[in-house]
Amino acid sequence: EEAMPKAPAASKAQPQVKPGTTPDARTMSAYTQKGADTCIKCHDEDSVFPVFSIFKTRHAQTADKRSPFAYLQCETCHGPGAEHAKKVPPGQNQAPIITFGPRSKLTKDKLNPVSVDKQNKICLSCHQGDDRINWHGSIHANADLACVSCHRIHVAHDPVLSKTTQAEVCYRCHTKVRADFYKTSVHPVRAGLLTCSDCHTPHGSSAEHLLIKPTVNQTCYTCHAEKRGPFLWEHAPVAEDCSLCHRPHGSVYPALLTKSLPLLCQQCHSVAGHPAVARTGDALPGGSSPPSAFLLAGSCTNCHSQVHGSNHPSGVRGMR
Amino acid sequence: DDTPKIDTSQWKCKFCAFEEPGVTGALDIGIGYVSDDSYKFGEYNGLNEKGGYFIGNAIVRIRAEDAKYWNIDINNAGLDSRSVNIEGGKQGSYELKLNYDELPHNITDSIATPFLGVGGSNLTLPSTWVRAGSTAGMTDLSNSLHPTDLQTKRKRVGVGATFIASERWKYAVSYRHETREGTRAVGSAFFFNGAQLVMPVDYVTQQIDVSASYTGNAFQARFAYYGSLFSDNNTALTWQNPYVSAAGADSGQLAQPPDNAFHQLTAELGYDFSERTRATADLSIGRMTQNQDFLPVTTNTSLTGYPFALPRSSLDGLVDTVNGKLKITSRVTPKLNLGLTYIYNDHDDKTPQATYTWVSTDTNVNSTTRTNLPYSFRQNKLKLEADYQLTGNTRLSAGFDNDKNDRTYQEVSDTTENTVWGKGKVRIPGTAEMTIKLAHAKRDIGNYEALPWLSPEENPLLRKYNMADRDRDLGSLRIQLLSFNNVSVGFGFEYANDVYSHSSVGLTASRDFSLNADMSAVVDAKTTLYIFLNHEEISSQQSGSSTATIADWSGENKDTIDTIGFGFKHTIIEKKLDVGGDFSITNSQGRVIVDAGSAAAPFPDINADFISAKLYAAYKLRDNLTLKGTYWYQKLDSTNWSYDGVAVDTVSNLLALGQTSPNYSVNVVMMSVRYQF
Numbered sequence: 001e002e003a004m005p006k007a008p009a010a011s012k013a014q015p016q017v018k019p020g021t022t023p024d025a026r027t028m029s030a031y032t033q034k035g036a037d038t039c040i041k042c043h044d045e046d047s048v049f050p051v052f053s054i055f056k057t058r059h060a061q062t063a064d065k066r067s068p069f070a071y072l073q074c075e076t077c078h079g080p081g082a083e084h085a086k087k088v089p090p091g092q093n094q095a096p097i098i099t100f101g102p103r104s105k106l107t108k109d110k111l112n113p114v115s116v117d118k119q120n121k122i123c124l125s126c127h128q129g130d131d132r133i134n135w136h137g138s139i140h141a142n143a144d145l146a147c148v149s150c151h152r153i154h155v156a157h158d159p160v161l162s163k164t165t166q167a168e169v170c171y172r173c174h175t176k177v178r179a180d181f182y183k184t185s186v187h188p189v190r191a192g193l194l195t196c197s198d199c200h201t202p203h204g205s206s207a208e209h210l211l212i213k214p215t216v217n218q219t220c221y222t223c224h225a226e227k228r229g230p231f232l233w234e235h236a237p238v239a240e241d242c243s244l245c246h247r248p249h250g251s252v253y254p255a256l257l258t259k260s261l262p263l264l265c266q267q268c269h270s271v272a273g274h275p276a277v278a279r280t281g282d283a284l285p286g287g288s289s290p291p292s293a294f295l296l297a298g299s300c301t302n303c304h305s306q307v308h309g310s311n312h313p314s315g316v317r318g319m320r
Numbered sequence: 321d322d323t324p325k326i327d328t329s330q331w332k333c334k335f336c337a338f339e340e341p342g343v344t345g346a347l348d349i350g351i352g353y354v355s356d357d358s359y360k361f362g363e364y365n366g367l368n369e370k371g372g373y374f375i376g377n378a379i380v381r382i383r384a385e386d387a388k389y390w391n392i393d394i395n396n397a398g399l400d401s402r403s404v405n406i407e408g409g410k411q412g413s414y415e416l417k418l419n420y421d422e423l424p425h426n427i428t429d430s431i432a433t434p435f436l437g438v439g440g441s442n443l444t445l446p447s448t449w450v451r452a453g454s455t456a457g458m459t460d461l462s463n464s465l466h467p468t469d470l471q472t473k474r475k476r477v478g479v480g481a482t483f484i485a486s487e488r489w490k491y492a493v494s495y496r497h498e499t500r501e502g503t504r505a506v507g508s509a510f511f512f513n514g515a516q517l518v519m520p521v522d523y524v525t526q527q528i529d530v531s532a533s534y535t536g537n538a539f540q541a542r543f544a545y546y547g548s549l550f551s552d553n554n555t556a557l558t559w560q561n562p563y564v565s566a567a568g569a570d571s572g573q574l575a576q577p578p579d580n581a582f583h584q585l586t587a588e589l590g591y592d593f594s595e596r597t598r599a600t601a602d603l604s605i606g607r608m609t610q611n612q613d614f615l616p617v618t619t620n621t622s623l624t625g626y627p628f629a630l631p632r633s634s635l636d637g638l639v640d641t642v643n644g645k646l647k648i649t650s651r652v653t654p655k656l657n658l659g660l661t662y663i664y665n666d667h668d669d670k671t672p673q674a675t676y677t678w679v680s681t682d683t684n685v686n687s688t689t690r691t692n693l694p695y696s697f698r699q700n701k702l703k704l705e706a707d708y709q710l711t712g713n714t715r716l717s718a719g720f721d722n723d724k725n726d727r728t729y730q731e732v733s734d735t736t737e738n739t740v741w742g743k744g745k746v747r748i749p750g751t752a753e754m755t756i757k758l759a760h761a762k763r764d765i766g767n768y769e770a771l772p773w774l775s776p777e778e779n780p781l782l783r784k785y786n787m788a789d790r791d792r793d794l795g796s797l798r799i800q801l802l803s804f805n806n807v808s809v810g811f812g813f814e815y816a817n818d819v820y821s822h823s824s825v826g827l828t829a830s831r832d833f834s835l836n837a838d839m840s841a842v843v844d845a846k847t848t849l850y851i852f853l854n855h856e857e858i859s860s861q862q863s864g865s866s867t868a869t870i871a872d873w874s875g876e877n878k879d880t881i882d883t884i885g886f887g888f889k890h891t892i893i894e895k896k897l898d899v900g901g902d903f904s905i906t907n908s909q910g911r912v913i914v915d916a917g918s919a920a921a922p923f924p925d926i927n928a929d930f931i932s933a934k935l936y937a938a939y940k941l942r943d944n945l946t947l948k949g950t951y952w953y954q955k956l957d958s959t960n961w962s963y964d965g966v967a968v969d970t971v972s973n974l975l976a977l978g979q980t981s982p983n984y985s986v987n988v989v990m991m992s993v994r995y996q997f
Contacts, residue, residue, distance in 0.1 A: 129535030
């Protein structure tokens with residue numbers, strides 16, 4: 001198995017890569033003589049892989065001992081590059097070097113098969129902590145995503161880290177969610193005021209759907225704390241799971257509801273009397289029956305307005 | 321230490337373009353013009369009013385010796401959606417953050433109300449108001465009606481600090497203070513006479529995060545505290561009864577959301593047993609509390625028995641939460657990965673129960689008292705999965721989930737859902753990647769017992785869908801054609817099909833399926849294009865019983881949504897003039913069909929036709945000066961029978977707000993100059 005480079009930051013500054021991945025003598029001997037200066041000779045701003053914007057990023061902060069440029073510079077992440085830097089006759093490929101991204105994953109070039117797992121190990125050798133603790137076995141890891149599937153390293157501003165551009169990165173795979181945010185009732189993602197990572201943590205989570213909190217409701221309460229209660233009179237499905245009535249990515253009905261009222265409520269409420277009655281188009285304005293308060297405007301919520309729970313002693317039925 | 325000793329003495333990095341100490345940045349200054357008022361167009365972006373506005377954005381980067389830095393980012397300075405983010409410190413040692421955000425939510429400006437004091441917690445009717453038994457008799461309505469709007473605005477201030485204490489330990493603390501002010505609509509009733517009211521929103525939410533994280537070679541940990549404190553500056557909304565009332569019911573009182581708090585401690589641990597096997601464990605223990613003083617049972621002093629005694633003066637509401645997850649993943653052989661996950665979620669409502677006398681709509685003392693029901697929920701879920709690399713380009717995965725949910729005070733005490741799933745991923749090197757996933761789940765419930773305390777009692781045939789027997793099938797297919805000739809094309813298909821086979825009343829089936837395609841292309845060094853298409857159908861069937869026995873009516877919902885978007889970027893003159901555009905069209909249709917067993921008028925569709933077109937250009941005047949122009953057109957035509965044609969007095973027993981479906985056509989022109997320094 002091909003040896004991996006060590007983690008950056010000199011050895012003692014930062015946790016190392018996993019045991020068993022120590023470079024062997026062969027690869028150790030193959031670091032360049034002049035470090036980044038060797039690489040930059042070819043990889044200037046006009047090359048196929050321009051890299052200079054990395055100098056505007058944290059990875060190029062030499063005063064931070066954890067930074068790749070404080071250690072082996074380009075070769076901290078890309079591994080020993082002496083062979084790769086050697087001149088080859090026209091028409092021949094350069095010797096391989098560790099590269100990242102889909103070209104690396106899917107290339108037909110047998111010289112360059114850096115698996116996603118290997119790519120990620122290099123990143124995780126520094127970034128295994130915090131919210132990456134749960135990366136292994138997470139849905140994105142199991143989908144074979146490389147860190148660089150979403151992150152761009154050689155740019156001044158990684159689009160996935162910016163509120164206004166992040167969603168576009170996620171939509172590349174989550175195409176249906178992009179369409180959801182064009183519905184009439186949505187959270188302000190298109191307006192750039194809210195983004196995917198306000199609710200989801202892409203590096204793995206203890207919750208389903210990679211939510212930032214352990215449950216759906218705890219996630220929703222981070223912005224909708226007024227619905228948390230506990231209330232004197234709880235509405236059981238509300239305390240259980242907001243998504244029983246709401247579609248968080250968008251709906252054609254107001255308030256992100258899953259369907260129109262009164263049918264939404266009548267899925268669970270069928271007591272004798274007015275809740276059990278079918279409401280038809282007859283009760284629309286101009287219909288054969290008088291316009292009905294059970295159907296129109298807020299429908300059930302015209303009277304039972306405290307659907308999220310009430311703390312009023314007389315709020316048993318959500319009417320106070 | 322086995323770290324390689326590499327001689328880097330010749331690594332001068334003399335060609336490295338490290339950032340020099342100093343200040344750099346960019347400033348956008350300009351003006352925009354919005355052609356029309358529209359709350360829906362400006363729902364979140366703050367462009368709800370016709371007229372000019374100031375365009376102001378700024379990025380400032382300050383770099384100093386010794387890894388010290390500050391970044392200042394100002395967005396939308398001239399709009400209600402403005403934000404300022406400041407972060408800085410010394411990279412590798414500490415980081416400080418300060419941010420300020422405004423988030424408008426313009427809900428509607430199509431409403432009107434006769435009530436005075438809108439925006440406050442006491443709504444009164446004008447002295448000229450004529451109370452009546454129905455809206456038709458409210459003869460002063462047209463005189464007293466005044467237009468108003470519904471909107472809220474959040475303002476958030478956040479501060480945070482991160483300290484990198486050592487190579488392994490990092491500490492972070494952050495605090496966010498949010499105010500949310502404005503109005504929302506709320507329904508109210510006296511018996512069967514309803515009125516839609518404007519309720520004030522005046523909330524404060526504070527959130528605190530404190531964490532310590534440890535990153536070791538094989539062991540990582542994070543310990544955190546999260547606190548969230550909610551307070552509402554209003555406790556109740558009081559309003560005058562616009563209808564002729566039963567004795568004394570001249571006004572009513574609705575509770576506002578009570579102040580509440582949530583505190584949670586979390587530990588996350590990760591450990592590599594070996595190169596092949598990793599375990600992670602998360603545990604969160606939390607407590608939700610709510611103890612705001614109760615409002616009086618009624619404000620109607622003329623009711624027999626007034627004032628009514630309360631069993632306690634406040635709820636002393638208490639919910640303990642435990643959320644845990646244990647996961648072990650192991651590469652058993654180079655080709656076989658196994659995973660085991662156990663999830664535990666507990667929402668244990670320990671709120672004391674008491675028996676309450678209650679008054680319906682401040683009008684009628686109920687003969688039966690009610691006891692509050694502290695609903696508890698507990699989930700135990702076990703997930704097993706295996707992943708096998710069949711060939712270099714084919715991976716197969718399969719799994720089994722067992723999901724048990726317990727509930728208290730509800731019709732079903734426990735449900736069990738078992739899911740089997742399989743996934744295949746095939747890659748044709750350099751050409752395409754295909755992922756197919758199928759799952760089948762079966763949920764079984766124990767006994768379904770109608771709740772004894774409801775009067776009248778619930779239809780015994782009703783099955784609430786979150787605790788009903790259910791068969792669920794899920795499937796998805798994604799084909800990604802890989803960049804050939806710089807064109808990337810993807811196709812996707814997803815469906816979910818739920819059948820509630822033992823539910824004769826309630827939700828009986830639901831289905832969601834979507835088809836999508838997307839393409840992006842790098843035409844040449846000067847031009848890029850993208851296009852996406854999505855078709856989605858969401859449908860469901862339910863049954864009802866007007867006699868609260870066997871089903872005698874059915875309802876169907878069917879939503880169809882089509883979205884198409886495309887855009888381009890093109891360089892007309894290299895390093896001088898760039899243009900681009902983004903276009904999207906969404907047509908949605910919500911169809912409701914209710915079959916009541918006899919001829920009845922159908923519902924018109926709930927439609928929304930949305931078009932957005934944006935064209936932009938950037939012309940570089942000088943190296944550090946760019947002129948930017950944008951033209952943006954957006955149009956929405958929408959209908960919704962819930963609102964359309966429902967004026968304030970259309971319904972005899974509903975004094976409505978008269979809200980209408982949003983329709984707008986807005987042009988926005990923006991001109992600005994970007995100065996880089």
